[in-house]
Amino acid sequence: MYPEFCLERWQSLRDWRAKYVISESGVEPLELSDFHVNVKFEYGHTKGSPKLRELIASRLGRGSEEVIITNGGAEANYLASLALIKPGDEVIVDMPNYMQIPGILRGIGANVVYIWRKEGMIDLDELNQLVNRKTKALVITNPNNPTGMAMSEREMKAISDIASDRGVTLIVDEVYRGSEFDGEKPSFLSFIDGVSTNSMSKVYGLPGIRIGWTVAKKELVDRMWAIRDYVNISPSVIGQEIAYEALLKADELKERSREIVSRNLKIVEEVMRREEVDHLVEWHRPNATALAFLKLKGVKDTFSFAQSLFQNEGVLLNPGECFEMPGYVRIGIGQGDKETLRTALTLTFRHMKSWSLKT
Ligand SMILES: Cc1ncc(COP(=O)(O)O)c(C=O)c1O
Structure with missing residues (x-):
């Protein structure tokens, strides 16, 4: 349930x-008149527009086959959870949290284990202790909703090291990446080969176009793609055109x-x-x-x-x-x-x- x-x-x-x-949760939305899009209202490519995937992938030093475009960060998190987690798997979740992923995990029948931040930081010893044979994944939201805090690169690296050493998949919700007041920090993917979800809804001021994405290994992204075929076929074509134009002026x-x-x-x-x-x-x-x-x-x-x-x-x-x-x-x-x-x-x-x- x-x-x-x-x-x-x-x-x-x-x-x-x-x-x-x-x-x-985001900044003042932009309007259609801020863009110069003209699209044919056909079905989009079911994995997402190739040029948008290429643009996102290139900024992370990845291949476009490792990106799937989704209907918002919400679908990105949903597909990532469904593709990775099975009933009975144990998943450690960084708290406090926006609570979408823990809710999905409970819906799937996974066992959710919280790690509460102390003074805004994840306690690395506690994390190490929580990981066990049954731990399938670690879910992080960075920068964090609701606290508004972004981790330092040192903290990101330390958490990534624990996940890699212990064989735990890191799922990181990075929808607020780029909002850091002192300049954008690297994605968690530069420290670990995990799963990153993102969206046009927050820093880009485009929640209504419902465009997000997940980046991960091709094999995993293709599992998400297989699920997506049954859910909504493709993301909105006009949304993807707007996202592409917006990402060209991301800075x-x-x-x-x-x-x-x-x-x-x-x-x-x-x-x-x-x-x-x-x-x-x-x-x-x-x-x-x-x-x-x-x-x-x-x-x-x-x-x-x-x-x-x-x-x-x-x-x-x-x-x-x-x-x-x-x-x-x-x-x-x-x-x-x-x-x-x-x-x-x-x-x-x-x-x-x-x-x-x-x-
Ligand atoms: C941390 C986090 N992840 C995902 C989402 C969902 O994003 P989207 O609106 O792009 O579906 C939100 C929305 O508030 C969020 O705060």
Whole structure:
């Protein structure tokens, strides 16, 4: 049985009714008029457009046969999980997590084992101890959703070394790659021959085109391709044309994403100062993504808090319960105008103060 995908269901039931949406996970979306595409609406190639696969592969120093284009990062993660994991396999999952892959794994009947980050880092000794004969794969999300933290290259290498030494396949969700504030870090694939999933939805501001991809050994990618034939035949042809054009100006779009997020992070800090919430809110300033993960010290049940904030103030954010971390909320800082963000945060902090007094 697939568990309910808490985060996606939470949002889709509410985002169209909210006045202030600070639950989005990417930066302000681009529009069709930003592109010059003209396509014939035929079926696309079922493994994905050859020129798009070639472009993605060349940037990673891989062959185009090692890339499959997918319907978003979501399908990339789905195909990767289905192609690799069998019922009863044990899979270690980096927590906190966006929770798509753990949900799929449970749906497949795999045994999910969490490794919780400490101070934002994976404890290498603990990882070594968790790996055993039954461990099939290690799932990492880097840069991380919900924490907004990107790993250092040293940490990436150390984790990759453990996975290679112990014969564990690394599946890494890299949909936020390129959002690192101090410049893009290498893919995990430069440290280990694992599986990397990615997407146009976050730094490129194109969630609506539903284009993502998986890169792995050809034999594994072809297994994903075989599954895809049964699911949706091919990714959207217009989406792939837009993705191709966007990737040709990838650096410019990544810079745009960083600028939006860094401007908005300053607004978060400014509102926190003005509302004097230092003693009530604990957070690690993110170093990547378009997200911030805040611990609300006076709020234990953040699910009820988020529901009350939505009903009473029209502000939508994501409760930590959807990441199995009650007491936290995730806010999206990549979208909307500055005033909307200011108002949404002000309402959130004021609601939090009155909530802390009530409970
Ligand atoms: C870590 C992570 N992986 C995958 C996805 C899904 O990406 P897409 O919208 O491209 O399907 C998301 C979306 O929020 C995400 O945050």
